[in-house]
Amino acid sequence: MNKEEAKQQLIEELGVHFESEYSLPPLAARIFANLVITEEDGLTFEDCLTKQCASKSSVSTSLNLLLQMDFIKYFTKSGDRKRYFKIANKDAFFIGKLNAVLKKLEKELEMIKKVESYNIVHNPQKHEANKEKKKIYMKCVEDTKAIYRKAIEDLKNTQE
Amino acid sequence: MNKEEAKQQLIEELGVHFESEYSLPPLAARIFANLVITEEDGLTFEDCLTKQCASKSSVSTSLNLLLQMDFIKYFTKSGDRKRYFKIANKDAFFIGKLNAVLKKLEKELEMIKKVESYNIVHNPQKHEANKEKKKIYMKCVEDTKAIYRKAIEDLKNTQE
């Protein structure tokens, strides 16, 4: 398998992964995948257009979505009106991911607490029955959060 | 706020949460939310139908989806043709969730390794640049997995 083939295949695979992982529309996921694995330092609007065989408007929407989600950023070159898009920054890829998981865990905890509050008031016996399990689960979430926070710190300290 | 109001509001809120958290269709998410917070020991098909103001066919589809995803189970009462649906089991709710996260992390690792393999062959310099970050991220994922595995064990040992 040559490089171009390997690349295309990996983009498709990564694209599918990103769709579910980050709830991205298919085209945005593919564009992001392309930016993740490209060896170039930044791809232009046109690059994205031709590489994904998509329409201008769809590429525009997708790139703006990715920008707004902080998945990508762009830079310019003086004397060149094009924008060059690249993934937000080498760490952001991981940090963003870690933060996303953290946020989900926070939300999950919040929902569990709401259910708990409801049960304390309206279903005391049910609350008693689940107390121990909730405790284990919550500890697990807290431990995970600690690990993630540390990893984010570590990543930040790896700046080159 | 009375109990019924508090309950309805919580069901809606939990429902919205489950939609994104577990990628469930709206109706299935609401039915599951209802089963999570109900004080009854199991709700019938009809209960789900009337409480959600949905059609028979939609309730049927939703309940079967939830069954197939192992989110819920049912039991029967002798001399009663109805099925009583309830959440899969008190631990399964958490264990299932933890396992789902574990699976996602595994998949994530797998994708990262694929990108890494591609870079080793086709983009050695890029690979070198990201080596340290990948290492931190991977350690983080492994640590998380360990915590989750332990929590699952702990939950299993809490059987009443």
Place this chain on the structure above:
DNA sequence: CAGTTAGTTCGGAAATAAACAAACCAAAAG
């Protein structure tokens, strides 16, 4: 066996999401 109960299945309608084409705009170049 005729009806009722507790659902399932199938075909389609309604809602939502994703992508597109075409018209548009602002900055730079000729």
Place this chain on the structure above:
DNA sequence: CTTTTGGTTTGTTTATTTCCGAACTAACTG
């Protein structure tokens, strides 16, 4: 000032998802 470049915006089309109604089935009931 006209044209080209690098996009954006708007309105539509297409695809997919979600839900529903109506017809069906299998088990029980009288």
